[in-house]
Amino acid sequence: MSKACINSVMETIIHRNPREYEFHQAVREVLESLEPALDRHPIYEKHKILERITEPERVIMFRVPWIDDRCEIQINRGYRVEFNSAIGPYKGGLRFHPSVNLGIMKFLAFEQIFKNALTTLYMGGAKGGSDFDPKGKSDGEVMRFCQSFMIELYRHIGPATDVPAGDIGVGKREIGYLFGQYKRIVNEFNGALTGKSLNWGGSHLRPEATGYGCVYFAREMLRTREEEFKGKVCTISGSGNVSQFTAQKLIQLGAKVVSMSDSDGVIYDPDGINEEKLAFIFELKNVRRGRIRDYAGHFKGVTYRDGAKPWDIPCDCAFPCATQNEIEEEDTKTLVRNGCYLVAEGANMPCIPQAVHVFQEAKILYGPGKAANAGGVAVSGLEMAQNAQFIHWSREYVDAKLQELMKEIHDNSWRTAKEYGCPGDYVVGANIAGFLKVADAMIEQGLV
Ligand code: NDP
Ligand code: 2IT
Numbered sequence: 001m002s003k004a005c006i007n008s009v010m011e012t013i014i015h016r017n018p019r020e021y022e023f024h025q026a027v028r029e030v031l032e033s034l035e036p037a038l039d040r041h042p043i044y045e046k047h048k049i050l051e052r053i054t055e056p057e058r059v060i061m062f063r064v065p066w067i068d069d070r071c072e073i074q075i076n077r078g079y080r081v082e083f084n085s086a087i088g089p090y091k092g093g094l095r096f097h098p099s100v101n102l103g104i105m106k107f108l109a110f111e112q113i114f115k116n117a118l119t120t121l122y123m124g125g126a127k128g129g130s131d132f133d134p135k136g137k138s139d140g141e142v143m144r145f146c147q148s149f150m151i152e153l154y155r156h157i158g159p160a161t162d163v164p165a166g167d168i169g170v171g172k173r174e175i176g177y178l179f180g181q182y183k184r185i186v187n188e189f190n191g192a193l194t195g196k197s198l199n200w201g202g203s204h205l206r207p208e209a210t211g212y213g214c215v216y217f218a219r220e221m222l223r224t225r226e227e228e229f230k231g232k233v234c235t236i237s238g239s240g241n242v243s244q245f246t247a248q249k250l251i252q253l254g255a256k257v258v259s260m261s262d263s264d265g266v267i268y269d270p271d272g273i274n275e276e277k278l279a280f281i282f283e284l285k286n287v288r289r290g291r292i293r294d295y296a297g298h299f300k301g302v303t304y305r306d307g308a309k310p311w312d313i314p315c316d317c318a319f320p321c322a323t324q325n326e327i328e329e330e331d332t333k334t335l336v337r338n339g340c341y342l343v344a345e346g347a348n349m350p351c352i353p354q355a356v357h358v359f360q361e362a363k364i365l366y367g368p369g370k371a372a373n374a375g376g377v378a379v380s381g382l383e384m385a386q387n388a389q390f391i392h393w394s395r396e397y398v399d400a401k402l403q404e405l406m407k408e409i410h411d412n413s414w415r416t417a418k419e420y421g422c423p424g425d426y427v428v429g430a431n432i433a434g435f436l437k438v439a440d441a442m443i444e445q446g447l448v
Helices: 002-016 021-033 035-040 049-053 102-118 139-156 172-186 206-223 241-252 275-287 293-298 329-337 353-362 375-389 395-419 426-444
Strands: 058-067 073-084 090-096 125-130 162-165 233-236 256-261 265-268 303-306 317-319 342-344 365-367
Touching: 002 021, 002 035, 002 049, 021 102, 021 353, 021 426, 035 426, 049 426, 058 102, 058 139, 073 090, 073 102, 073 139, 073 162, 090 102, 090 172, 090 375, 102 125, 102 375, 102 395, 102 426, 125 139, 125 162, 139 172, 162 375, 206 241, 206 317, 206 342, 206 365, 206 375, 206 395, 233 241, 241 256, 241 275, 241 317, 265 293, 275 293, 293 303, 329 353, 353 365, 365 426, 375 395, 395 426
Parallel strands: 090 125, 090 162, 233 256, 233 317, 317 342, 342 365
Antiparallel strands: 058 073, 073 125, 256 265, 265 303
């Protein structure tokens, strides 16, 4: 019965949202894993929850005109997908990357609904961004773009309405320019954005939260096999915000991190990236905005491969932290063949569906993004709480809170998977746990 319902909802989604492939992929993954819950609770079918939860509450698309350094007019497209507000104000990051389109925005906003529900905090799901490419732009150009973007976005956001944050291409610098323009327009200093700098309303540990949280989640996965990170060989993709702090926490816990990458290629450091070498990457990526290949030129014994990914490097644990669909079926087979038995997703939907099936069949520890990378938005939730009370929590307090939340997300996913007949399957556990919370809230709030 539920299978038929899922198939018919999927058909409508593909028909109604043509060419939005990433959105179809994200929805299919969630719906297929909900089957045991839908079979057990017919109330969701009666209330047409699948049809309702896959239709965004609001989609905003807008023109973003700006002037570049040569005084030429540039036009980009801006987006904000406000997907679901059943359990709190819309919440989710902004992505600035040339690949951004409506399908990618909708997949990310859809994932965010369930991720935010898992954090135990009160946040709905949203995502936004633009096809603007910050790479190679001057600070002045990035500022003018952000200001133009906010001239439209401001009317849709607010601390109790919708609270954007960072994602790919949106970090401390962009959040600063966006917040400055927001404050200027609304004439109010409030918590309408998270990821702010520490000295003007930001939270301790928000920059670290996604990467640290991902490692805390993976630590709980290892604990189920009575293991720890000490001595484990780990590969990481990407070298941006999430990758950098995933690496830092792994190094602190005694693991050996042997790879990082960017969209040009991958470095392999068989001796391991230590704190000192990681400081080089922080400076290279965050200050000089350079390419990862420079790392190979700077340290001995390191190889750099142009256009390659890290998945053929033998490892115990793999952390995809760059972007969607970066692990394909062949990569998964190579990972498993080389002995990898833990994958924790720092990125959103980094594995194609066939790759996920390989992990599930091999029964390795596989932590899907909406659980494993929820630490970022969780600390964003803590930033919102601090802003609302005009208070500031210590680094130690926020770190303790983050560890506690990641353990709760892990335990909830683990418990729910078992309860619904799929022990050890974090995909089923995370999707069902997130879904039940949002679906129940939707039913209680009536047909809105
Ligand atoms: P950053 O912009 O800081 O870094 C992104 C990294 O991924 C860079 O190394 C970039 O390389 C690489 N990358 C981006 N796009 C591609 C691509 N198409 N192909 C290959 N490499 C690519 O972003 P974040 O670290 O913030 O985000 C990384 C992932 O984590 C994303 O999937 C994001 O959605 C997810 N995430 C982020 C959170 C956050 O708090 N920031 C929270 C939860 C999830 P290059 O510099 O060459 O482009
Ligand atoms: O994908 C994500 O969870 C994020 N980019 C973080 C969102 C947030 O609001 O902190």
